[in-house]
Amino acid sequence: QVQLTESGGGSVQSGGSLTLSCAATGDTRSRRCLAWYRQAPNRDRERVATIDYDGRTTYANSVKGRFTVSQDNDRNAMHLRMDNLKPDDTAMYYCAAARAKRDIRGYSCSPPFSTWGQGTQVTVSS
Numbered sequence: 355q356v357q358l359t360e361s362g363g364g365s366v367q368s369g370g371s372l373t374l375s376c377a378a379t380g381d382t383r384s385r386r387c388l389a390w391y392r393q394a395p396n397r398d399r400e401r402v403a404t405i406d407y408d409g410r411t412t413y414a415n416s417v418k419g420r421f422t423v424s425q426d427n428d429r430n431a432m433h434l435r436m437d438n439l440k441p442d443d444t445a446m447y448y449c450a451a452a453r454a455k456r457d458i459r460g461y462s463c464s465p466p467f468s469t470w471g472q473g474t475q476v477t478v479s480s
Contacts, residue, residue, distance in 0.1 A: 356380045356469055358449045363474030366439055374434040374474060376449030385454035387463035388432045390423060392445035392476075402447070405432060407454040407461035416442075439478045446473040 362374040376388065389404040403423040404412045411423050422435040432449065449471040455464035 356382055356384075356386070356451060358451060358469060358471035360447065360449045360471045360474040363447060363476045365477040365479065368440055368478055368480050370439050370478070371435070371437045372439065372476060373436065374447055374449075374476070376432040376434075376471060378430045378432075378451070382430050385461050386429070387452045387454050387461075387467075388425065389450045389452070389463075389467055390432075390434050391448045391450055391467075392443075393448070394445040397445075400445075403434060404463055406463050408459070410459075410462070436476070439476075441478050441480045444476060444478050446475050448473045 356378050357380045359377045360374060364372060366372055385407045387406045390402040391399055392402050393399040400414060402414050402417055403421055405423045405425050420438045425432045450467035451469040452467045453464045454461040
């Protein structure tokens with residue numbers, strides 16, 4: 355089984371930048387799809403970005419153009435570069451993994467995202 359560990363959270367002023375990282379350890383042999391989720395108090399959990407085994411990415415409309423997700427060549431680490439941060443981006447950010455399923459495009463995400471990290475807090479002040 356794979357374990358996920360987030361790092362890189364912190365406090366930043368509005369307009370600033372942060373980069374979050376997610377390290378996968380344990381049984382990393384199987385192909386995976388990775389995602390960043392966030393949850394703020396009194397708000398629903400939101401899927402922020404995904405990156406599949408082949409490197410294809412998706413973003414929530416709320417972060418498009420500001421956040422960039424990437425993964426290392428060995429696919430055992432994922433990063434989220436967050437630029438032009440806003441107070442609404444304040445949340446606990448979680449890394450999650452799902453299986454990758456082979457289809458006509460290659461290896462795509464096959465939810466559910468069933469493996470989760472412990473989260474890292476991002477706080478953006480105005």
